[in-house]
Amino acid sequence: MVQLLGESIQVHLWYSLPLIVVVSIVFGATRHEYLREIIYHATKSFAWLMFFMFVIFILVWWFSRNL
Amino acid sequence: MTRVYYKQPSGVEFEIDLRDPRVAALLAWLWPGAGHFYQRRFLKGFIFMVGILSLFFYGLLIGQGRVVYASFRPNDFRWQYFCQAGFGTPAIFAFVQKLKTDGGGDPLLVLCDRYPPGAIVEGKLVEYDVIPKGSNFSEKRLKDGLMAPPFIVEDPNKNDVLGMWHSAMKQLYDIGTIFTLVAGLLNFLAVYDAFAGPLVPNSAKGRAGGQKQDEPKEDSDS
Numbered sequence: 001m002v003q004l005l006g007e008s009i010q011v012h013l014w015y016s017l018p019l020i021v022v023v024s025i026v027f028g029a030t031r032h033e034y035l036r037e038i039i040y041h042a043t044k045s046f047a048w049l050m051f052f053m054f055v056i057f058i059l060v061w062w063f064s065r066n067l
Numbered sequence: 068m069t070r071v072y073y074k075q076p077s078g079v080e081f082e083i084d085l086r087d088p089r090v091a092a093l094l095a096w097l098w099p100g101a102g103h104f105y106q107r108r109f110l111k112g113f114i115f116m117v118g119i120l121s122l123f124f125y126g127l128l129i130g131q132g133r134v135v136y137a138s139f140r141p142n143d144f145r146w147q148y149f150c151q152a153g154f155g156t157p158a159i160f161a162f163v164q165k166l167k168t169d170g171g172g173d174p175l176l177v178l179c180d181r182y183p184p185g186a187i188v189e190g191k192l193v194e195y196d197v198i199p200k201g202s203n204f205s206e207k208r209l210k211d212g213l214m215a216p217p218f219i220v221e222d223p224n225k226n227d228v229l230g231m232w233h234s235a236m237k238q239l240y241d242i243g244t245i246f247t248l249v250a251g252l253l254n255f256l257a258v259y260d261a262f263a264g265p266l267v268p269n270s271a272k273g274r275a276g277g278q279k280q281d282e283p284k285e286d287s288d289s
Contacts, residue, residue: 018125034075
């Protein structure tokens, strides 16, 4: 799994990073007015999205390990 | 003038002057952040402008200017355009490109020329390949335009310019599409924010903000 994760990061996963960063910041900015609140909200969103993607990665890897 | 009363999670309540929300929403749609600058909400305007524009233009760059276009043909219904249209200026330009090319006309801002269907050069089939600069190929050329729809054929089993784009860019075409699509969707949120203030859940009204009212113009500076 570690090898698969490493290969995925090398090939495609880097493209998800700017996407997640911008989505987190813009989403935070639509819900708050001040920088401190926006950054706090964006940090939480970023962590949650990364965790969610990692869980999906584990599930996909688990179901496809014998293919 | 419209004012929105908003309470921070810390409990501090403050007021946002949305000025004319319709003008702000229109400006925000045309250019991310412009509506917030109009409302003098400079921090959020800066965040929306940098975030959404960088995402959109990065997607457009890795998609080589071809991932945003308007096409509603049976074999090429570009549903992604409706999401990308959250950013108004390129959406309008893409629609102009569609109108320009609908009748077989050439697009604005040509990116490259391509050989037409069935073109043979030096005994080799070269249809839809890019014509090198300086070539004296004299037949009618197909043209790729910035945000212009590609040439497609009715038979989905045959190659066409759209197929050439996918073949040349591979997964970057889809990644570029996703980037521009998400940027458009995010700008819909920014437009709403310019029109009605921060997106506070209804359940939080009266507790964490979201109360809104119209007031006559009172202050000389607003």
